[in-house]
Structure formats: structure tokens, C-alpha cells
Amino acid sequence: MIEKNIVSLGDTIFNDIDKNPYLNELYENILYNYSLHLFQIRSERKPVNISDALRFADILSKSPDDSHMTWAQEIVALLKETEPNNPEIDIYLNSVLSNTGNFQGLETAEKKKTTTVSLRRNLLECFYEEYSKELVSIPAEPEKLFFRPQRKIYDRLIDPYFSYSGPTSMGKSFIMRMFIKKLVQDGMKFNYALIVPTKALINEVSSKIINDLGSLLKEKNYRVVTSAGALALEEEHNFIYVLTPERLLYLLIRHKDKDIDYLFIDEAHKITSKDKRSTFYYKNIDMLAERKRKPHIIFASPNIPNPEVYLKLVPEALEAADLTDYKLATSFSPVSQVKYLIDCVDGGIYLFNDRSIRLMEISKATIKVPLSNIITHLGKGVQSIVYFNSKDKAIQAAIDYAAYEEDKNDSELDSLSKEIENQVHKEYFLAKLIKKGIAYHIGYLPASIRMKIEKLFRDRKIVAMFCTSTLVEGVNLPADNLFITTYRKERGQTKMTAVDFRNLVGRVGRINYNLYGNVFLVRLEENLQIKDFVELLEKKYRNRNSLLSLN
Structure with missing residues (x-):
């Protein structure tokens, strides 16, 4: 037949x-x-x-x-x-x-x-x-709704091990937090560990968990812990750990009696990065695998094609017939990004068509104007993030932009400005910029100041943020416009990878305000090559079939 x-x-x-x-x-x-x-x-x-x-x-x-x-x-x-x-x-x-x-x-x-x-x-x-x-209703907050891919992922978090990927705008860590909240509401006595790649993210994620759970923390006897030396660890509680890989290792060494029932590894692509931090991920998973009470292990990563690769780190997962049964990869994004190349050296404005994968000329005009003018022209009534690979360039650009802006006469901005004067220095540039709704976000700022800047940006009080990768890699602050002034990463000549670029672009678009955002690659210097900017735009497509490897 x-x-x-x-x-x-x-x-x-x-x-x-x-x-x-x-x-x-x-x-x-x-x-x-x-x-x-x-x-x-x-x-x-x-x-x-x-x-x-x-x-x-x-x-x-x-x-x-x-x-x-x-x-x-x-x-x-x-x-x-x-x-x-x-x-x-x-x-x-x-x-x-x-x-x-x-x-x-x-x-x-x-x-x-x-x-x-x-x-x-x-x-x-x-x-x-x-x-x-x-x-798609959220079990922990029934009045709110997931996106469909979010709900599919949520339903898989009870698996013994699972790995998922999606765009930055999909809210990968939000799914984890809602899963934890539901189990806490239901009276489950578990310990959870959320592993994030930077200290900046510890502050952001732990604050969101505390806000999510509110009075439930005390009612259900839970504590949010962000270091291995926290005093709460000496008391009888259940815990939600928010830690970097290094801090998790210290916790596992110092508190061998503390079980972990769910291990969530956010930004899992950092496992395969070439920096010294990646080895901590391997060691942590090895130590947990040796314990009698093994945790559920969940990996979350940016929009990569093969998130199941991280399951190779889990001994039990290697026994599975097909690792793809324990992964979910989605490219659905609730917001879109429209991408442009603005050439301030040779002139011209070009649109990048994601579907045809080609540049389209919008204007041949010579654009011999400062970056601050471009931001002002395109940023009326919206919020902008401006990326540099140097903190000195980011600071100078913020100062240049602020030169033509007036004070907002806003009590919250004025209050933060005063706090910066008191904590850092009376003549510190940032104190004057904040009054105008402008800020820069770089590594050496005190943590308390950085967090307040981030909050005021979320509240739309700060309208322009000049940053290095400290903000882009560490904190989720989506904006309406993103200006990228280089295809190089911070502290060196290394070019962005496809994952770096997708993470950066994923900051654009605010679902609570709009269904799309704008990305502008701006060539400001002759030593930056147009072909390298174009390559950055095309990387997403060139790398579509290239898989990450743990070998």
C-alpha cells in the first residue's frame, strides 16, 4: 500500500x-x-x-x-x-x-x-x-496574562531539567518569578536559587521577587538571600537565593546542609563565554549533582537555536533518549524592532529590512551634525538608550547632550541629584545631568545610585541614558530608541557576537507603551567601517544555523 x-x-x-x-x-x-x-x-x-x-x-x-x-x-x-x-x-x-x-x-x-x-x-x-x-492566565496572578510561549515554558518548569530560549523582550526571568510565587502561595516548602551573571542583576531580580511576593515572604516564612554570608541563613526559613555563579559556589561550600530544590540559571549563554566566570557554572552543577537531593535545573538563554546544549551539563539529562524533548526555543516577540544605519561620516540614512536581509536607502543627505542633535531629533517624547564601548565616551556624550536641555524641575530628579552630590561629589557631572532627566550608567557608580537611576528611567522621569555594557548586560531597561555607536565590545577591539547584538537590540520596545522600537546604528568615526556595521545587522541571519557547543 x-x-x-x-x-x-x-x-x-x-x-x-x-x-x-x-x-x-x-x-x-x-x-x-x-x-x-x-x-x-x-x-x-x-x-x-x-x-x-x-x-x-x-x-x-x-x-x-x-x-x-x-x-x-x-x-x-x-x-x-x-x-x-x-x-x-x-x-x-x-x-x-x-x-x-x-x-x-x-x-x-x-x-x-x-x-x-x-x-x-x-x-x-x-x-x-x-x-x-x-x-494564558498567570496562575499566581490570574488577573494578568502570559504570552502564549511564556505559558508553554511555565508549564514545563516542573520537569526535572529543562532549557528554553527566547528574545529579550519575552520576559524569560518573569516566568521563573511567577512559577516561584505560585509554589510559595500554595505553601510548598522549597528552596530556590536564581543564578544571574552580574551583581547589578542581583539587585534588580531580588527587588522584583520581594515586590512580587510582598507579605507572602513573612506569611510563608521565606527569606530572599543575596550572599553566602547572610544572617538569615543561620535561622530556620525557606530561601530564595539570588546569586552570581561565584556566590552560589560559596553558598554550596559554606552551607552544605541547605538543599536547593529548583536551580534557575538565567542568561545561560554565559556558560559558554570565554571569561573566568564560566567555570563556576560547571563547578556548581557538578556539586549539586553529587547531592542526594538533586534540584530541578532550568536554563534560560537569549534567542539561540539549540538551548538543549546546556542540558549536557546535567548527568541525569545525558541518559535521556532525546534532549530536544526537554527544550523549547521560541522567536516570538511581543514587540518588534525597526533597524537603521545612520552614516555621519560619508552621509546617508539606510533602513535594514529583516525579511529581505538588505539595506534600503532612505536619504542620501550628508549628516554632519553631532550625535546629540540626532538623539534630540528622533527622541521627542520617547526614551532613549545610547550605547558606547567606553565609559569616557558615554560620559562626554551625556554632557554634550545635556548642554541644550533645561532642568525638568522635578522633585524626584532634584532629590537624586542632591543625593549624588552628598554621596559622590558636589561638582560631579551626573548631579547636574539628573536634573535635566539625563543620566549615564557606568560600572563605578555606587549601587544605590545606579538603582535609583534605573527606577527613574522605568518611571519615564529620565529620558536619555548613556551607557556601556554595564547597563546593557546587567539590567532590563527597555527603551523606545536605542543608539549603537560602535560594533565593538567594551574594553577592547573585540566585535559583538550575534548573541551580544540580539541582547542589545532586545532592550528596544516597551510593551506597556508601544508595539515596536527603533534601533539606530550610528557611524560617528572614519575608523569605523560601514561593512562591519552591516555585518552586525546580518549576524542574526548568518548565525541562525550555527550551534553553541559545550565541547
Whole structure:
């Protein structure tokens, strides 16, 4: 008997949709028109049949492919930006975000609606939406909703070992925190360890856990511990450890009697980095593997294709028939990034099309203006992060930008400015900048000052942040605009890797405020080569099939 290959209708529709010439033409024209709007360039728009574009977006939103769903969201979001008063766009925006399960984005879109036309849906569609919301509700906070990939990951955290990856904007650590909160609510007496790569992240994550759990910590006799020498370790409690790999090792050595039931390793790609910290990860997992009471081990990493590689560190996992059964990789992002190259040396503004993987010229204009002017022009009413690979350059850029800004006369900014004067120095540059809603974020700032700067940025009081990798790698502060002034990493000539770049770009886009963000690669110096900036943009695609290795 000859078996016939059965092809579903969905396969027929979605398999070749990426190559559809009309869809790609519409998308490129939408990007071009959005770029003219963003840069305020007076030039003729390219033709876009909005109804056709919206129908394509609706089809893409129903695809099982993560990249298709993200693409659908981007199309409707950019159309909404360039045609804010078109009621048809509002109708499809609702539909697309509902189809992709991006209910947080749906709330954001509802707040920004400029039309009063409501979507007429039949009873079945309304039931389906409510049913979908039930499926993605957060067990610890039922009034809030996960994205669909988040919920899939959440349901796997009870596995003995598991590894997952996704974009920075997906909220990988949020899933861990909600899982812990639910078990604490249910009265489970476990010890949890969240391992983060930097001390800056210890402050951020531990603060969020304390905020998540609130009075539950005392009611359920839990303590949040951030060092191996914490006094609480001498008392009878259950613990939530938030530690770097080094601090976890000290804890395992000093407190052999303290079991760990769940070990969460955030930013797991650091395990394969070439710095001295990577060896601590190996040692910690080896020590825990020797214990009689072994923990559940969960790895979370940026959007890499093979997160199961980290499971090779777990002895029990090596006995599994197929490690891919214990991994989940998603590329779905609730927000999109539109990427540009601005050449301040030879002139020109270029758009990078993620779909065709090519640059598209927006303007040939010579841009002989300071970076501060570019940030001001593109940053009205939004928040910007500006990346340098040198703290001196970051500080000087912040000072240059502040020269044309006025004090905000905000009590919280003035209070922090006074605190900086008292803690650091009365004439310290930062104290004056803060009053204007401008800051720089570098390694040697006191931890208490850094945390307050981060909070004021989250509260949208600080509108421009100039940083090195201290901020980019350490703290989750998404912005509307990101300016990248070099393709080199901090303290050296080493170029960013694909993972470095994705982590950096993933900071752009704020789901509570918008469905997209803008990334600007800015060439300021002749010794920086255009081809290297282009390579940085293309790295995501060149590395798609290259796997990380632990060998």
C-alpha cells in the first residue's frame, strides 16, 4: 500500500508566504513610509494598499510560525503609526494581537486608539478570545496574562531539567518569578536559587521577587538571600537565593546542609563565554549533582537555536533518549524592532529590512551634525538608550547632550541629584545631568545610585541614558530608541557576537507603551567601517544555523 503525503491547508498557506512578492513589496513600502514619518523627511510615499496589507497581517497572525506572528504585529503597528485615523487598521490590530495571544499588546493598543469604531465579532470569536485568555492566565496572578510561549515554558518548569530560549523582550526571568510565587502561595516548602551573571542583576531580580511576593515572604516564612554570608541563613526559613555563579559556589561550600530544590540559571549563554566566570557554572552543577537531593535545573538563554546544549551539563539529562524533548526555543516577540544605519561620516540614512536581509536607502543627505542633535531629533517624547564601548565616551556624550536641555524641575530628579552630590561629589557631572532627566550608567557608580537611576528611567522621569555594557548586560531597561555607536565590545577591539547584538537590540520596545522600537546604528568615526556595521545587522541571519557547543 502506497502512503500518500497529506498536506494540511495551513501548510499550503504558510509554507511559501515568506516568498510572496506582493507581501514583501507591501512590507518594504510600509517600512519606507514609516521611515519618512520617523525622520520627518519630506518625500513621496510609496503606494500601499492598506486593505491588502491588513489581510496579509491577519493571515500571518494565524500561522504557527513565531516569526510570522511577529511579522503580522509589526505590519499592523507600523500602519497604525503612519495612518493613525484609519478605522480599518484598528479593527485588524485587535484581531492580529488577539490571534497571536499578545493580550498585553492589545491593552496597549486600546489605550492608544484614535478611532471609535469597534470590532463587530460573532459570538464564537468572543468565546474563543475568552477561552484563549483563560489558557494564558498567570496562575499566581490570574488577573494578568502570559504570552502564549511564556505559558508553554511555565508549564514545563516542573520537569526535572529543562532549557528554553527566547528574545529579550519575552520576559524569560518573569516566568521563573511567577512559577516561584505560585509554589510559595500554595505553601510548598522549597528552596530556590536564581543564578544571574552580574551583581547589578542581583539587585534588580531580588527587588522584583520581594515586590512580587510582598507579605507572602513573612506569611510563608521565606527569606530572599543575596550572599553566602547572610544572617538569615543561620535561622530556620525557606530561601530564595539570588546569586552570581561565584556566590552560589560559596553558598554550596559554606552551607552544605541547605538543599536547593529548583536551580534557575538565567542568561545561560554565559556558560559558554570565554571569561573566568564560566567555570563556576560547571563547578556548581557538578556539586549539586553529587547531592542526594538533586534540584530541578532550568536554563534560560537569549534567542539561540539549540538551548538543549546546556542540558549536557546535567548527568541525569545525558541518559535521556532525546534532549530536544526537554527544550523549547521560541522567536516570538511581543514587540518588534525597526533597524537603521545612520552614516555621519560619508552621509546617508539606510533602513535594514529583516525579511529581505538588505539595506534600503532612505536619504542620501550628508549628516554632519553631532550625535546629540540626532538623539534630540528622533527622541521627542520617547526614551532613549545610547550605547558606547567606553565609559569616557558615554560620559562626554551625556554632557554634550545635556548642554541644550533645561532642568525638568522635578522633585524626584532634584532629590537624586542632591543625593549624588552628598554621596559622590558636589561638582560631579551626573548631579547636574539628573536634573535635566539625563543620566549615564557606568560600572563605578555606587549601587544605590545606579538603582535609583534605573527606577527613574522605568518611571519615564529620565529620558536619555548613556551607557556601556554595564547597563546593557546587567539590567532590563527597555527603551523606545536605542543608539549603537560602535560594533565593538567594551574594553577592547573585540566585535559583538550575534548573541551580544540580539541582547542589545532586545532592550528596544516597551510593551506597556508601544508595539515596536527603533534601533539606530550610528557611524560617528572614519575608523569605523560601514561593512562591519552591516555585518552586525546580518549576524542574526548568518548565525541562525550555527550551534553553541559545550565541547
